[in-house]
Amino acid sequence: MNKNRMNWSRNVLAVGVASAVLSGCAALTPSSSDDALSLSFVGRYSTGVFGESAAEITAYDAATQRAFVVNAQAGNLTVLDLSNPANPTLIDTLTVSQVAPNAVVNSVAAQDGWVAVAVESSPKTAAGYMALFDAATLTLQGYVRVGAQPDMVTFTPDGQYVLTANEGEPSDDYQVDPEGSISIVDISNPQNMTVRTAGFVAFNARRDELRAAGVRIFGPRATVAQDLEPEYITVSTDSRTAWVALQENNALAKVDIARGVVTDVLPLGFKDHGQAGNGLDVSDDDNGINIQVWPGVMGTYHPDAITSYQHNGRQYVVTANEGDARAWGEDNDAYWGPEEASDSAYGGNLSQGFVEEIRVKHLVHNSGFARRLGDDMPPHLMSLANGALLNPEVFGYCGATAGDAGGCREDDQLGRLNVTWTQGYRTDERGFPVLFNADGEQDPFGDRLMYDQLFAYGTRSVAIWSADGELVWDSGDMIEQYLASDECRLGEARNQPCAEFFNSNHDEGDAFESRSDNKGPEPEAVAVAELNDRMYAFLGLERMGGVMVFDITNPQAPAIVDYLNTRNLWAEDPEANLATVGDLGIEDIKVIPVNQSPTGETLLLTGHEVSGTVSVYRVNLTQ
Known part of the structure; x- marks a missing residue:
């Protein structure tokens, strides 16, 4: 050599040891709930732009009944009037040109009349910004410098802080590689915001230890701090702890918000697709749906969106296990x-x-x-x-x-x-x-x-983890099995069999099984809500599309309770039929609770990067 x-x-x-997987592959309907939950389509706003990420991340402000949507194609924010969810209408467009030259919007969050925006600089390897806008007047209140390439932004539940996940990807030619980090912005005084950044330099000396534990650290010229790339954040209900998805590293970072430090990096392990209940369809060229176990094939969780909830006094983290290659x-x-x-x-x-x-x-x-x-x-x-x-x-x-x-x-x-x-x-x-x-x-x-x-890449599943990164439950092959079942139906009217378009891609027509060789239905977005004393997870499937609902009240035994896919045309070319095709490529889900909803009903707000649409769903609960 x-x-x-x-x-x-x-x-x-070189990791060859799989973590134990607790797989839930049997129940497709809840056995312990007295409620029946279903989703129904309410309304849609369309940018009219196909395949250019014109509608990605969404946020909602209850006081103004406005939705704020990241338009990555234009690098700005679309502001929608959501007072009539059946007919969202355009109010204005917010740019961040006053923050930095050629800057673009990466993410948005809204809370208590404030709109927080993650602003990526040009070039992306330079330090970015968090900008704060007034939701009613749409005026910029202030901005602070954060880490490189802030990719996600969120408020703490108590409203004191805004957190940004600074991904810090290398330049396209791999000549510059900034460090990943999490910035914590104190917004208690919006005119004088302060920022602390929690980085990973303290973990540089622990490279071998982290790799041995299963954290994927393998950038050929990167320190640990450069290699770790924060993607998504969820915050505990007491606003003291944040968990941050390190997607490409297959790990979570745990952050002490008050101290402003990363306290741990938690490896997520791997899923054994050779175990019963963990099967998958691996080929887009086998002329049928063939979900089966494959000994020797491991799944890497690689979560994108994550969220969290409490059950019996314990905090749990829920991950949408998309998968992502460097x-x-x-x-x-x-x-x-x-x-x-x-x-x-x-x-x-x-x-x-x-x-x-x-x-x-x-x-x-x-x-x-x-x-x-x-x-x-x-x-x-x-x-x-x-x-x-x-x-x-x-x-x-x-x-x-x-x-x-x-x-x-x-x-x-x-x-x-x-x-x-x-x-x-x-x-x-x-x-x-x-x-x-x-x-x-x-x-x-x-x-x-x-x-x-x-x-x-990815595990084609949703998973639940303890606060310390221990796997509590994984959906196994439930998602693909459900999409292949006779029970599953597509379209707003639920009148097309899912199995006829199993593992389709989001930007082409007549694409049966085209994603089976690459991450399958691709779980992308996830949000949770407590409704009638039960906890539900709403999971967005990026490629297959739609929102799958799980009852996760018991973290050890969740079950699928509904699936709504608002793509209406499946055999036709979607770009040529953009006005009627429906929603393609779900990127984000936000829950609008009853006490904030313009209709007094629980709603979901969804962004779709391929169809360039923002849609509203109603969450129907009957005793």
Whole structure:
């Protein structure tokens, strides 16, 4: 092994141990509730913009009955009159040009007449801002500098603080990599706001410990503080503790708000798709719905949106386990290198990017990695070895033998599944790859990696965790099983079978099963509400669309109680039918409780990045 390979291997996470998963895969209707809950469509506002993220994150101010919606395409906020939820209308547009040149809005939250906005600077690697607006007058009250790339903003329940999750992604060419952080802004005096930033520098010396525990820290040139990327925040009901999703790191950060420090980084572990109840449909090319267990395939939780609630005096965190691959420089030709000649033995320039995603059939092809040089073969992978194998003792069930992945590579088996190459291959006690020859024999002079496990993105589930990051419950394969069932129906009128459009994509028509190879229905957004003494979670499915409702009153035994998908056209081209297609690509859910609702009913406010729509649903409860 050459020196560059050895140095790089120290920065690659090799985790092969799955955490225990408590899977709830049986109940599809609640057995302990006297209430019947259902969702119904109320109204919609459309930007008329398809596929440009013109309606993403939403917020609602009760005093003015206004909705505030992030328009990422324009980099601003859309302000809607929601006094008549059946007909949301445009009031105004808020920009952040007075905060910083070329700045854009990333997120919004509203509470007690204030609108907090996460403002990303240009370039994104520079420090961003949190800006505070008056919800009634729409005037800027003030702004403060926070960390790089504030990606999410939220109020503490007591209204004293605004928190921002500063993701700190690297530049597109991977030349600048700011540290991730969480900023805590005291807004008790809006004209003189103060900010403290909780960072991760104190964890830099704990890199090996965190990686051994399962935190995915693998940026090839990053410190721990640079590698950790805060994505989403939820705050305890007493406003003392925040949990922050570190999506790409597959972990949660725990923050003491009063002290302004990160107290812990909690690894979320992995989901064993070889266990009963944890099956998944892995192929978009197997001519049908085939939800089954796949021994050796692990799911990485990678939560996007998170929320929290109390039950019997204990705090729980709920996660929408979307999955997300790191892809820095994926459009940078300098990273990939030319197809036939290159300036390095690895194809491209390792300093110009980092891409971890690859299909199984390209990872374990008998001809090795060079066949896809300059195409989609990550140079960092080529710096490790010249090819890879599947352990036949694990993957023999799908045809793997010594030196040959066999039928496992086929499109109707594991071949199409997108996985990360950074995990699952065998390593020695130093973390270096154990090499094999092309015949599948361990050989110090070999040039093949041996994958004992394959790690896919997301877990196609919703999960509940303790305050200390212990898994309490995971929905297993409930979501895909429900979408494949006869009970499931699509459209505002619920008149189309879900199974006919199982795992469809959100931006194309007639897309049956097109996302099975890549995160499935893709849980994206989640919100919770207590209604009639029961706790419900509202889960948005980004690709398949719609909101799935779980009764989570008992954190150990949740159940699906309803699913409403307001996409009305499924076989037609959605862009050509934007006026009638409905909602595509749900990005955010906010609950409007009865005491704040313009109609006196519990409502949901949803943002949809593909259809560019903002919709309102009614939560119907009957005794």
